[in-house]
Amino acid sequence: MKMGKGIYRISAVLILSLSLLVSGCGGGGKKQADSNSSEQAEQKKISFWAAAVTPERNQFFEEIIKEFEEQNPDIKVDFLGVPGDLSAYQQKVNVAIAADQAPDIMNDFKADLISRDVLEPLDEYLAAWEDKDLISQETLESNRKLDTKEGKLYALPYSSQTWNLWVRPDWFKEAGLELPDTWPDFFEAVEKLTDKSRDHYGLSIRGGAGSANTLEMLMYSYSGITEYFTADGKATINDPLHTEFVEQYLGAYNVYTPEDDLNKGWSELAATFQSDKAAIVVHNLGSASSHEKAFDGDRNKFAAIPFPQSVKGYREHPGLMPLGLTMSKSAEHKDAVWKFMTFYLSHDINSRYSELYGEIPANKDAAADDWVQNVPYMKSASDLLNNPETKFADTPYYLPGYGNVQKEVEPMIQKVMAKQMTAQEMLDEWARLLMEEKESYEQSNS
Known part of the structure; x- marks a missing residue:
């Protein structure tokens, strides 16, 4: 009986203590709990x-x-x-x-x-x-x-x-050449900086994955054409100025470029540039950190410069x-x-x-x-x-299949490099694919 009363007294004390926490001196704690709950809810x-x-x-x-x-x-x-x-x-x-x-x-x-x-x-x-x-x-x-x-x-x-020419300034300085500001300067440098006896090439071309994207950006920068489609819906990618460029640029393959360019993606292209084998490669600014590491931060050995001025006299950059x-x-x-x-x-x-x-x-x-x-x-x-x-340029990123078109073109670029297809044949097919994609897009959005 006494033990029962003791338990009762302890329970009563506990209940009273809890009550004091909830009301009176414990009221602030309740408000804080409510505040935290409200903050979480909001x-x-x-x-x-x-x-x-x-x-x-x-x-x-x-x-x-x-x-x-x-x-x-x-x-x-x-x-x-x-x-x-x-x-x-x-x-x-x-x-x-x-x-x-x-x-x-x-x-x-x-x-x-x-x-x-x-x-x-x-x-x-x-x-x-x-x-x-x-x-x-x-x-x-x-x-x-x-x-x-x-x-x-x-x-x-x-x-x-930005798209850039990544160049070896030390090579240009040794050869007494200025960094190219026009396309004639570019192609002259590619030729003069090639010395196969030293395994040195003026240029390395991306012939593997990503080749169509790179070539496309170069073509439009060369021609100065800003519109991908004419008012009547015809693609401009097979414009005569683009044919002229492709014949000269891809024509440099295995003459002023390494033979293994045919299958190079970006990592292989970067390795060629960073191992003293090529004076010029084309890529965007995203490769800067890779070059910094490869050349131990020596910026006498690598630099990014804009694409040369177009043949129309102004500088054109691919659409962002x-x-x-x-x-x-x-x-x-x-x-x-x-x-x-x-x-x-x-x-x-x-x-x-x-x-x-x-x-x-x-x-x-x-x-x-x-x-x-x-x-x-x-x-x-x-x-x-x-x-x-x-x-x-008004690069048509809005076309859902734009990237797929480039992937279809990549094997054709290799054929042009290997002299199994003409530049004109490739560009005509490229134009057909782009117009087909544009027509499909317009029909689905009409």
Whole structure:
């Protein structure tokens, strides 16, 4: 009986103590719990998927997301970095879209996402953004071109890449040659810098994967033609000026280039350039870090220069590939999504991203940072993009099958190099494929 009373007294004390915690001196704890619960309930969750993520890139994204969440405690960012090539990312995105679970933000902008009505137009958001004038107009316009019907903006651009001639300045200096500014200068240098007795070649050509993309950019820069299709819908890729260029450029194969160029993709091309075998190769700015490592940062041995002036007397660059962050129509918290997108485009974040990726920042203030202006190849690319006299081709990235056309052409390029097909035959077929793709696109969007 006494033991029972003891248990009762202890229980009563416990109950009283709990009551005091809930009311009276414990009332503040209840309010704090309610506050935390309310904050969690009001926290907006958004999702962000990034393509082709490496451990270094993944770390960058995790760092900036942490910074964003600290500045915006009411927003939680669920991040997914997909490693591997773009096809792995696109497959994952397509599965998510089919299941009505598209990520709120994606960083791989493709034309088919517009035609599938997956993306939210960003024009109204951009118009209301106080820092909109800091974003490069050319990058905005390249993104608008993917919407051929209304020219709406579906991706906020974060950077851009330039195509360049990667050259060996030390070779040019030894031969007493200036770096080429015209195409006659280019072809003269290719010939004069070839010395097969030393296993030195003036040029190395990408004949394997990616060859059509490279050749196409060179052709239009040579001709100065900015339109891919005439007013009556005919492709310009088989223009006589392009035939003239291809005959001379691919005609250099195995004369002023290594014999194994026939099957070279980018990694093999880079190896040729970095192992003292070629004076000139063609690639975008993304290969800068590879050259930096290979040449131990000795910029007397590598430099990026713009494509030579077109035969029409001005400098033309391929149309900028559309790049940017997209907002899914299915996003529940669109204002929170936009806030993260503009954070991504802020000076500091955009500069850090672009330096990591070796690209030109879309934010003009970031493009003025020392790491751009004090590195010759970055400054050269930035100056080219921001020069009002530079003309840009209207590269048809909006065609869903544009990349597939290039893949079909690649074996033909090898045939031209091997003298099994003429340049004209290849370009005529290329033109047919492009017109067929354009007609299919127009029919599906009519």
